[in-house]
Amino acid sequence: MKKADRLNKLEMSKIRMTSKLMDQLEAEGRDIIRFTYGEPNFDTPKYIKDACADALYNGHTKYSDYNGPIHFRQAVCDKYERENGLKFSPDQVISTHGSAQAAYLVLTTFLNPGDEIIIPNPMYNIYRIIAEICGAAVKEYKLKEENEFQIDLKEMERLITDKTKMIVICSPSNPIGSVLTEENLRGLGELVKDKDLLICSDEIYDRLVYDGVEAVSPAKFDTMRDKTIIINGFSKAFAMTGWRIGYVITPSEFFEPLYLHTGHQVSGMADFILEACTVALNDEHKYGAVEAMRSEFDERRRYIYREINSMKHFSCLNPTGAFYIFMNIRKTGMTSDEFCDWLVKNYDVAMITGSCFGTEGEGFARISYASSIENIKKAMARLHEADKKLTEMGR
Template sequence: MRLAERMSRLGTETAFEVLARAKALEAQGREIIHLEIGEPDFDTPAHIKAAAVRALDEGWTHYTPAAGIPALREAIADYIRRTRGIPVGPEHVVVVPGGKPIMFFAILALVEEGDEVIYPNPGFPIYESMIRFVGARPVPLRLRMENEFRVDVEELARLITPRTRMLILNSPANPTGGVLTREDLEAIAELCLKHDLVVLSDEIYSRILYEGEHISIASFPGMLERTIILDGFSKTYAMTGWRLGYGVMPEPLAEAVTRLMINSNSCTAAFTQIAGIAALTGPQDDVDRMVAAFRERREVMVEGLNRLPGFRCLKPKGAFYAFPNIEGTGMSSRELASYLLEEAGVAVLSGTAFGEYGEGFLRLSFANSIENIQKALERIEKALQRLPIRAAAS
């Protein structure tokens, strides 16, 4: 069967490929410590699961409006009003099965073939994949360790051309853990207004923040009308498998995205939407405990990585990933990630899984127990000691 040419432009998410390799090794009897996959290791809070069970018993097993159940859209709008300080209503909200559809639908609805989209690199790989898929030109915006993986606004300004249609932001960021400051966002907003750019603001990690408060670019003057906020339940409420996300956007775009939902998914599962209402309106203690645990693990992970020969790691300000520089080992990112899986039994991701500017880095998730993190660090240290020709490079 001959595939359409556009399929050759579609990328993938390496985390799932590494997970499959790790599972294959486990099937052979190997013990693998999983630091590759980007999901909380906590269970979904009990009151959210209970709400879903009740919903099933009450018959929430049928179609819903394509944009989402009105009560959930109102709960999301209320949450966004409180946390971002912006005036939005349910008419601005579209509920979708996970966060990725908002990336796909926003790019599909707004970006023409031949347009340019600026995206963070290293960054979530699906950004570039979707840009290429629609026939647009992806323009990588390099995030540098020496700048705490924040956007260099002067460099961003140089990348903007008359064909630039959209800018993608991610703060707190995957894979770097970087967080944009208020000053960063204010300067970026000025550029977007000057050049008439639309912003896709991926804020899926907005609640997993270790210092300060989350600031959305949509809260700056003139930006609400040109920003799509992407958020969801996967990370904050440990609901990755529930597939429940949403976008908050100008009403005309919400209507267009709803049409894309009608043409693709029809709607998001009804009972999961009821669970989403319980998540937003119920107790938040489990979220607070999870973030506190991530903060403690972050300390163990970063301190341990900085003791390894050839490793240099900043302390991430958000999300649950460490993104150490490993150039001192003398190995490429892909070589070292493969070596650690095969020789140390530790599954991590090559920085190049997140774009060309991820070379020289690894991503390690600290969504695992402190015991396993410490064990992984010990294994990595021993594995590095078995690389005699690399020691001098550190």
């Protein structure tokens, strides 16, 4: 029996594949430093684990509603009002199985075969894959270093057609670590204000911003408010990747299909985990756990940024969001695949090849600095050696 045709382009995530290769090298006794996974190296804060245990022992072991209990949804609204200056009602919120399922839910709820979706290039891969499963035509807008990784609004204008159903944005960006400016988003709003399309805004890194930069949601603009569906989650800011909770915030108009559809996909999340997530949001100010992690990320970010730009063959722009650095490796004269391969084989430092995030990622390697500062220091010393070697090689 053959699988459904719509899954024909499905393949293993390159990030997971790279990690499997690292497992193999480590099993051979190599001391690999991994800058690969987008997974905080911190443990989930204790107050959240305690809340989970309490909920488990206090009867939260039954089905939850498809979109989660009202207090979870209220906590999400309070977070958005407090931190992002945006007011929503709990009736606009839907809990999901991580942001990954949120993306699956949003795209599969709205995309028909032949619809056009415009996604960033480079971009974390799930959006392209899900759009392809829907049979949608994927168009891409390029985020270029020479344009400080902002949306080229002229290009975007050309890409939007009558068939455009959705535009995806991701700020702060995975894999770039860049943040779209308010001005850039305002420009996008002007382009789409009279169009019948949706903006799918992946805001999973919105708490991880640096140098006083703010990650602005497109929902902040009157031009986009009623067309923006927000995707967010707990994995990154709260170091809760294994808990698998995310959420969608949608204009009321689109709530029902999303709600019914997720009901048939997952029938609600684990209730005791949603209780813990509610506490995570509501009590965060008491413990300052997210801020403590953010400030450690910031220290690592500054260090790597300085080190990279002190070398001859590597450079990067100041990354003001997420925990990624998109390192320009063009001066090595290698493709990004060749470079990542060469680096891990000769220097035991693993990065993700930029090209796996799209054609615009060619010439870059993604560093995830969700790794200890000791490891980062060791890796930077090895990168300096690689840099010297490249000079000796006449590069």
